[in-house]
Amino acid sequence: MKSDAINMTTLNGKQGMVCILGTGDFGRSLGLRLLQAGYEVVYGSRNPQNSPLLPNGARVMSQEEASQRARVIFVAIHRDNYELLSCLSPVLEGKVLVDVSNNLKKHQYAESNAEYLSMLVPKAHVVKAFNTVSAWALQSGGLDANRQVLICGNNADAKQAVVDISHSLGLTAVDRGSLRVASELEDLPLQLFPLWRLPLRISAGLLGVFFLYVLIRDVVYARVVDKKDISFRIMISLANKVFPMVALVMLALCYLPGIIAAFLQLYNGTKYRRFPDWLDRWMLCRKQLGLLALAFAFLHVLYTLVIPIRYYVFYKRANLYISLVKENKTYEFSDTMAWRSDAYLAMGMLGFALFVLLGITSLPSVSNTLNWREFRFIQSKLGYLTLLLCTAHGFLYGWDKFLHASAYKWWMPSSYMLALVVPCFVLIFKTVLIMPCIDRTITRIRQGWERPGKAGRIKDARSRRRNGV
Amino acid sequence: MKSDAINMTTLNGKQGMVCILGTGDFGRSLGLRLLQAGYEVVYGSRNPQNSPLLPNGARVMSQEEASQRARVIFVAIHRDNYELLSCLSPVLEGKVLVDVSNNLKKHQYAESNAEYLSMLVPKAHVVKAFNTVSAWALQSGGLDANRQVLICGNNADAKQAVVDISHSLGLTAVDRGSLRVASELEDLPLQLFPLWRLPLRISAGLLGVFFLYVLIRDVVYARVVDKKDISFRIMISLANKVFPMVALVMLALCYLPGIIAAFLQLYNGTKYRRFPDWLDRWMLCRKQLGLLALAFAFLHVLYTLVIPIRYYVFYKRANLYISLVKENKTYEFSDTMAWRSDAYLAMGMLGFALFVLLGITSLPSVSNTLNWREFRFIQSKLGYLTLLLCTAHGFLYGWDKFLHASAYKWWMPSSYMLALVVPCFVLIFKTVLIMPCIDRTITRIRQGWERPGKAGRIKDARSRRRNGV
Amino acid sequence: MKSDAINMTTLNGKQGMVCILGTGDFGRSLGLRLLQAGYEVVYGSRNPQNSPLLPNGARVMSQEEASQRARVIFVAIHRDNYELLSCLSPVLEGKVLVDVSNNLKKHQYAESNAEYLSMLVPKAHVVKAFNTVSAWALQSGGLDANRQVLICGNNADAKQAVVDISHSLGLTAVDRGSLRVASELEDLPLQLFPLWRLPLRISAGLLGVFFLYVLIRDVVYARVVDKKDISFRIMISLANKVFPMVALVMLALCYLPGIIAAFLQLYNGTKYRRFPDWLDRWMLCRKQLGLLALAFAFLHVLYTLVIPIRYYVFYKRANLYISLVKENKTYEFSDTMAWRSDAYLAMGMLGFALFVLLGITSLPSVSNTLNWREFRFIQSKLGYLTLLLCTAHGFLYGWDKFLHASAYKWWMPSSYMLALVVPCFVLIFKTVLIMPCIDRTITRIRQGWERPGKAGRIKDARSRRRNGV
DSSP, X not given: OHHHHHHHOOTTOOXXXXXXXXXXXXXXXXXXXXXXXXXXXEEEESSGGGOTTOOTTOEEEEHHHHHHHOSEEEXXXXXXXXXXXXXXXXXXTTOEEEEOOOOSSTTOSSSOHHHHHHHHSTTSEEEEOSTTXXXXXXHTTTSSSOOEEEEEESOHHHHHHHHHHHHHTTOEEEEOOSGGGHHHHHHGXXXXXXXXXXXXXXXXXXXXXXXXXXXXXXXXXXXXXXXXXXXXGGTTTTHHHHHHHHHHHHHHHHHHHHHHHHHHHHHHTXXXXXXXXXXXXXXXXXXXXXXXXXXXXXXXXXXXXXXXXXXXXXXXHHHHHHHHHHTTOOOOOOHHHHHHHHHHHHHHHHHHHHHHHHHHHTSHHHHTTSOHHHHHIIIIIIHHHHHHHHHHHHHHXXXXXXXXXXXXXXXXXXXXXXXXXXXXXXXXXXXXXXXXXXXXXXXXXXXXXXXTTOOOOOOOGGGGGGGGO | OHHHHHHHSOTTOOOEEEEEEOOSHHHHHHHHHXXXXXXXXXXXXXSGGXXXXXXXXXEEEEHHHHHHHOSEEEEOSOGGGGGGGGGGHHHHTTOEEEEOOOOSSTTOSSSOHHHHHHHHSTTSEEXXXXXXXXXXXXXXXXXXXXXXXXXEESOHHHHHHHHHHHHHXXXXXXXXXXXXXXXXXXXXXXXXXXXXXXXXXXXXXXXXXHHHHHIIIIXXXXXXXXXXXXXXXXXXXXXXXXHHHHHHHHHHHHHHHHHHHHHHHHHHTOSOSOOOHHHHHHHHTHHHHXXXXXXHHHHHHHHHHTGGGOHHHHHHHHHHHHHHHHTTOOOOOOHHHHHHHHHHHXXXXXXHHHHHHHHHHTSHHHHTTSOHHHHXXXXXXXXXXXXXXXXXXXXXXXXXXXXXXXXEETTEEOHHHHHHHHHHHHHHHHHHHTSHHHHHHHHHHHTTOOOTTOOOOOOOGGGGGGGGO | OHHHHHHHOOTXXXXXXXXXEOOSHXXXXXXXXXXXXXXXXXXXXXXXXXXXXXXXXXXXEEHHHHHHHOSEEEEOSOGGGGGGGGGGHXXXXXXXXXXXXXXXXTTOSSSOHHHHHHHHXXXXXXXXXXXXXXXXXXXXXXSSSOOEEXXXXXXXXXXXXXXXXXXXXXXXXXXXXXXXXXXHHHHGXXXXXXXXXXXXXXXXXXXXXXXXXXXXXXXXXXXXXXXOOOGGGGTTTTHHHHHHHHHHHHHHHHHHHHHHHHHHHHHHTOSOSOOOHHHHHHHHTHHHHHHHHHHHHHHHHHHHHTGGGOHHHHHHHHHHHHHHHHTTOOOOOOHHHHHHHHHHHHHHHHHHHHHHHHHXXXXXXXXXXXXXXXXXXXXXXXXXXXXXXXXXXXXXXXXTGGGSGGGEETTEEOHHHHHHHHHHHHHHHHHHHTSHHHHHHHHHHHTTOOOTTOOOOOOOGGGGGGGGO
């Protein structure tokens, strides 16, 4: 391989010759980048006379001629035209064919494009690579875009040649294994936030349910019982009841699976037993759950801070002042109310500030600078502190409302009580788990200890995830 | 080259010998890092007896002696002293000379420092590298600073030697081509936000024009017509009119070039025609336009939320309440006003929250984790939704003001109307573009189709950028 | 070395055989990742029949058999069991032993695990690596976790073999030198925010002192002198006095060490003299000081914006309005008050917005895209502008309070005056430093010039840090 590299090095100090079949957007961008990195680039075109917009310094010739010139050949043509390559078979023997293609939708074809190419030209070494890198990323110098080139293929030398080229272009290369992985790589650019699906669905569900609940309890009740139309409250007052509820419940849902997992391990007496599938999936999307909860908390903060500039609040206050004057009363100061109001606001603000800190440390570039111990400290210790502050914020907001009959219109309790159920559940069971006797057992189980008499370990790679509990 | 690497590997397992000419800050930092990575380092100094502060473990000798010891020689001396190297020419023959120098300003000399060095010592292989890496970044372990080493040179082996050293230091190396690129690399550290210039100028221009407009319309008008001095309103009230105007117009300006480009492509019937230069430049700085718009939106949010704690607002409200009491009136509740006020605030807050989301996803580390489809979904779909919400916020703020004569002092319409012109323009033409018949044509053109009869493709690499439309 | 690589490459295109001793969490994760990257993996277990949960495709055999199969052997077993390896000594001769172990606390053993292993198996080439990479990071594809593998060892070939494997797994490798560095690498995962300790202590100290001060001056004074209990003000009013004080002082403390360093250099007449240790430590944690200051500023903003929705404020305003009506007064408008109130708020908001900008540019992924000149422009120029705005905010807040006796209860000046001391000090001395005559001298000293007659340079690597002043 090294000798190849030396052979490819021409006298004028170039990196070697690379062939690109196809003159579309990706082919052009790739060629330009290769030229910048010192490679000689030759394009293979079915129509060499009519190939517009190719970068300066590149040559164009027929596909057959071009393929003869270089050891590494990028196949930047549409899968439908792969069949034409089978007639080049003799020329392509022993060459490295780099399949960079993507499909328009998942599972469009029975086998991956790369495997199809490998079937058509069996004597070439097909490598799947560069399909996760966009033409735009190649042009913009790789600064703002993902610089990982995912590679798979059956021949180590061929893969190494692609790794070398990736490195010359300032990209990192990750070997993902044999060509069977190609269909997986081809699916990657077609994904649309796969890890966000479940959390988005959960938040949409909670949003819908809670909104309906407060709508019935506030607006419909007022219309039916008090014969008043307060539907204008939907825009801000109701939204500002629903957002904090969703935020608090979703924050608690981040920590619930860890608690369930710990109790399962306690019950099983071993960590070598597989978790149920739903728990695995839940645990994988905790970060996304938390970030969505932060988004709702942010909306709650905005919606709360605009309260004093709302017309409705202005109106209510004006009339309160006027009626106080008319009735010749002064507004009595209540020390309890002052404490309660300030405590409730302070808990909320401190909780929100900590929540923002959690959000910042989950930015990839920040979490990369943390070691495992620091990451756990923030996401677990500070995370539970955030949950505790936000739950206290909820309790102080409600205060003694739950004692009054007015909190149960149509037997429906105040909305804030609903939001506190899951967080309380999580906090109580967390308290149980950190009691010394139970904590000791959990720690031993996580270090590999098993309760005697518990047989039947299930050999399953999925249980690796338990480390992350 | 591999054989060199093995020769350089001494018996005690060191990486090999590297020479550094020059004992300044950069030379010292580089030497320390090389020593840490297991290299032997020898400094060449004109004054070996008096070389302070060199890292432990490095040796110092005369420039000639030092140059003989190693194949790779870092030239960390000032360009003015390059001439002294010409007398070392025999020793330097065939060596790899790494030019790490930077200039104090752009275009200081006719040719780049590296090319000048190459002229002085023609038999050495000059490589330009490491000039974009700061001494600080080398010392701080490369954690917080740019870890890319940009490399150019005419000899592939020489460049590979520098690439290998970069990798040993934990840095990534990017080959940027031949030594002609050196002057470009030497300009890089002297740049000061080149992509931010145009957006900053646009925002400064808009800020100035809008400020003058509201100053004349509000303060000057009040002084001349009403004989009242309301100049204290400049600090917050006027600023809080100008900031949202600039934010909204600049957000619209992010999306305008894409729309112009689409209509140009529709008109040309092909994507293979070059865009005007101004459009290319505009499209390249859309991200910066958007982030500046976000900054102004953030200021608008802050300026709005402090309204209730302003002295002026407190004064106005107090007097309103007092006059209501004196005239024995109650403040009448208007359902329309309640709806309008809440809707206007809600649109603004939702728009701002989405805008913050756009800002977060444009952080390099976040956008790196997105694939092309996800990035487009956020920046295009959610971007237009943000623009729509913010425009609606503007319309609801104005409500029916435009019907009243008071909105046209001195024939000047209310400032909010001005801010809505560009966003409306963008939204209307976007609506046209997503109509099925037109969308289909655009998609076909972007996939390479050309309208028959449209000849005259212009071969121009610049049109690559159209991918990003 | 290259020949080894080729030998390891088997016919079916695999990357080669790697052995892992130990079947714990890390061993399993590493094996899975190696398999994905195309390596053959063989596990060595003391109990090959009973090794649960190993990844598909890996083989398990006795430790002796497994060690014979591969050149590179990962030692993923507990240090306590290293002694068992000494009986494998003959098999391990010439092999690359990769020590991936971590300890539970710092300085647990006299020598590092890797050096201990090297003593036990002296004929093997021990390399310390991968201990800073978590099992979780290996599984999650390295996207969200630190992708740097820190490596040290005494044999260059052995280290290169580990570097090659790291690259195949998509990780970057950093050679940190000889095996003596191992204990340093083993301490890394045990660190808990080492650079944040000093800033956190400073902020805790300031928080405590300032809180006590305002507690005595406000609450205790009111209780003793006015016989009033205003302790409810602790939650928000007092906190919102302490937070901005801490934020402002800590922001000033970011810039103070740079100023002290400049004056020291001026006094010494050279940059080649070592700074005192405390100054070095202080300068290294300026970024952390600044970010903590930003956190307190953020809390101050939140605490300020909730003012109008506090019960106490509502109560005070209601009674003010009522008393104004009763005494038949109108609230007189003061132009000065309007200017002052708005100017004070505007300074604060602009300062905070700039502060947020400083915070964003200190995110690793953002600062990586800046060159040295841009980074200095933001952190120094914009940093001082932020300090100036925030100090002006403090002065405008106080206005002429300092002239009134009421500002000195019990001879204690108003808290805001305390907070302005350090910022004023910094700003005054910065003004001195940027005066042309002094600035010229400083610049010359930083470029290496020394004042004649100043002898006694101290050869000390620590003075490198002065670059960063």
